[in-house]
Amino acid sequence: MLAVALLAVTTLGLIAGQLWIAREAHAMAMREHAAWIVDAVAEAMREPAAGDSAIRQWSTLAAALLPHGEASVRESGGVSAARVTWAAMRNLPRADEVIDKPESCGGADVPAGSSCVALAFAK
Template identity: 50%
Template structure:
């Protein structure tokens, strides 16, 4: 009778260990997913901050008493190097103009190219110019 009881307890201990390992594995996978999400959000914030810096610098160069096209060209080049498929420029009329910086967001996030419908943060327009899906934009209005 003692031997049968001992064999029964060995099976229960193995099952408890298996459940504990499974719970630990699921918890670790959840923590990894949260870390990846935090890293993706930090990268998106970084791109938005860099684009805002570029758009502000372009607006300042365009507002100067003598429009500084060389500075605008340099900031466009900087946008292309700082942001994935980055572009920058100005648009608008004599009274109200827009300085903008755009970048490809879908291409900079692994996995989003396969699911373009998953884009949540997509602007409807970029100042007075429409942007395609997967492109993010920062626009600043200014008067000359």
């Protein structure tokens, strides 16, 4: 009886670990897509002819790859910042429960329940 109970507890622990790994892998894939898009936006904005059409194109791709994804570019004092935001996954720890809490997204306020990747660049 003790061996069956120990086996059941161990199995439940393994299942919980696998679910955590799958959730973290999905979140990492979304961050990777966002980093790829923000890099492409920054690269596209370095071209003199690029503008709203490039941002619209990458924002459309962000919306297709990320839940409620949106790409934008903001300029401040000669430095531009490309930013991609998306709806964060459910069942993740709240912001005040995260040990290694990241800074705000490029100095911009991000709505609650959203994640963000920002990249500063000069034209």
